[in-house]
Amino acid sequence: VDIAKAGESMGVRRREPPNHLIPRSDAFEDRFLAGLAAQFGTPLFVYDFSLVRESFFELSALLPPESGILYSVKANPSLGVLQQLGRLGAGFEVASIGELVAVERAGQDAQDGVFVGPGKTDDELREALERGVGWLVLDSPAEYERLVRLSTDWGGSTSLAIRLNPGAGNSRGGLLRMSGHTPFGMTFEEAEGLVRSSAARWPIEGFHGYLGTGILEAQTIVENTEVLLRCASDLQARTGARFRFVDVGGGFGIPQYDRDKQIDQPELRNALARLVSEYRRKHQWAERLVFESGRFLSARAGVFLARVVDCKQREEELFVVLDGGLSSLGGRDGYAGARPMPLRVLRNDGGEVTATLCGPLCTPMDRIAARVSIPKPSPGQIVAMFLAGAYAFSASPGLFLSHGYCAEVSVDHGEARLLRSRQQAGDLLRLQNPARS
Ligand SMILES: Cc1ncc(COP(=O)(O)O)c(C=O)c1O
Numbered sequence: 482v483d484i485a486k487a488g489e490s491m492g493v494r495r496r497e498p499p500n501h502l503i504p505r506s507d508a509f510e511d512r513f514l515a516g517l518a519a520q521f522g523t524p525l526f527v528y529d530f531s532l533v534r535e536s537f538f539e540l541s542a543l544l545p546p547e548s549g550i551l552y553s554v555k556a557n558p559s560l561g562v563l564q565q566l567g568r569l570g571a572g573f574e575v576a577s578i579g580e581l582v583a584v585e586r587a588g589q590d591a592q593d594g595v596f597v598g599p600g601k602t603d604d605e606l607r608e609a610l611e612r613g614v615g616w617l618v619l620d621s622p623a624e625y626e627r628l629v630r631l632s633t634d635w636g637g638s639t640s641l642a643i644r645l646n647p648g649a650g651n652s653r654g655g656l657l658r659m660s661g662h663t664p665f666g667m668t669f670e671e672a673e674g675l676v677r678s679s680a681a682r683w684p685i686e687g688f689h690g691y692l693g694t695g696i697l698e699a700q701t702i703v704e705n706t707e708v709l710l711r712c713a714s715d716l717q718a719r720t721g722a723r724f725r726f727v728d729v730g731g732g733f734g735i736p737q738y739d740r741d742k743q744i745d746q747p748e749l750r751n752a753l754a755r756l757v758s759e760y761r762r763k764h765q766w767a768e769r770l771v772f773e774s775g776r777f778l779s780a781r782a783g784v785f786l787a788r789v790v791d792c793k794q795r796e797e798e799l800f801v802v803l804d805g806g807l808s809s810l811g812g813r814d815g816y817a818g819a820r821p822m823p824l825r826v827l828r829n830d831g832g833e834v835t836a837t838l839c840g841p842l843c844t845p846m847d848r849i850a851a852r853v854s855i856p857k858p859s860p861g862q863i864v865a866m867f868l869a870g871a872y873a874f875s876a877s878p879g880l881f882l883s884h885g886y887c888a889e890v891s892v893d894h895g896e897a898r899l900l901r902s903r904q905q906a907g908d909l910l911r912l913q914n915p916a917r918s
Contacts, residue, residue: 577605
């Protein structure tokens with residue numbers, strides 16, 4: 482793939498960044514952000530905690546009152562973000578021991594964690610158990626057998642759930658589809674067999690499903706929830722099991738690019754309320770019914786700041802080279818930059834140019850925004866890229882070209898705090914040993 486041409490082949494001639502999607506916040510004023518860039522250096526992530534809280538309240542208002550929220554740590558595992566969400570009453574969906582330990586370090590109990598994911602190793606299973614994770618979600622019958630076999634000489638106990646993959650015909654996704662032809666979860670038949678055979682051993686008492694991410698259509702989320710609740714009911718009816726815990730995933734998206742629509746919130750709220758109360762009426766032993774969310778809760782709180790290092794005019798295209806790009810922001814938009822995120826050149830109201838924003842890596846894949854219309858930037862100025870609080874820092878190849886991971890700062894009530902220091906060259910080398918000659 483010729484990445485440099487990808488934007489054009491996707492029909493990009495010249496595009497306005499979708500700046501109507503920038504969340505309203507005092508912390509996102511140009512002067513304030515420029516001050517943070519000067520104080521903490523660039524590239525830099527800034528998280529506005531008031532927007533983390535606002536996003537949590539918005540999602541809580543969307544979901545039925547008799548349900549709970551698990552924050553998907555993978556979206557943004559920063560301890561400060563975990564603390565904020567923990568205080569508001571979120572539980573945590575973790576996909577590794579690293580994420581479970583981060584939740585504990587943020588002051589939460591491992592009991593608030595639900596461990597989900599394929600490929601859990603023996604060591605991970607043991608540690609999850611010993612730390613007392615609330616629910617262990619099994620990805621396959623083989624994982625269950627391994628757990629039972631190994632756990633005879635381990636301490637601790639935990640409650641077990643199964644992850645169901647209801648198959649391709651039964652679900653729809655948004656940005657990414659997780660069900661159907663994927664390695665995640667078990668088929669209905671596998672789940673039924675396991676729930677039955679586990680009953681007299683270490684019984685399965687919980688149910689989990691996650692069908693897709695980044696969904697903006699209320700109807701799709703409703704249908705996915707309906708499929709999962711129906712599967713949970715059917716499994717219980719066929720096996721006699723009683724699931725105390727039911728996790729129906731979510732996939733709540735936020736508009737990130739131009740032409741993305743907001744989720745129809747009233748439609749979603751009403752339909753989910755109906756589904757959940759119906760399920761609860763028929764399954765009164767369900768102590769906990771939860772949804773999961775990463776992107777919806779953390780994306781809007783984050784802004785990524787990078788400094789302009791160089792500008793190069795090449796025929797009609799102005800390349801603006803920044804000190805941060807894909808090695809901090811992850812693979813947005815498949816590296817094509819054809820659908821730019823909302824962005825501003827801070828403290829610049831000069832004449833507009835058409836520019837392509839690139840990071841400092843020597844690969845054409847390090848392209849953040851192709852042919853966007855922005856005020857002409859000069860070296861030293863700061864570009865602020867919004868909606869960067871999810872799958873940016875945590876999904877980045879920060880070691881590529883040994884740039885290292887950048888710093889993270891929180892802002893709360895006008896006060897900035899360093900959450901994570903920038904990695905220095907020595908940090909990157911700390912775990913390495915030179916070969917003996
Ligand atoms: C099992 C599971 N839960 C939750 C999430 C979080 O998705 P989102 O950030 O879109 O809410 C994912 C995303 O990959 C996932 O795989």
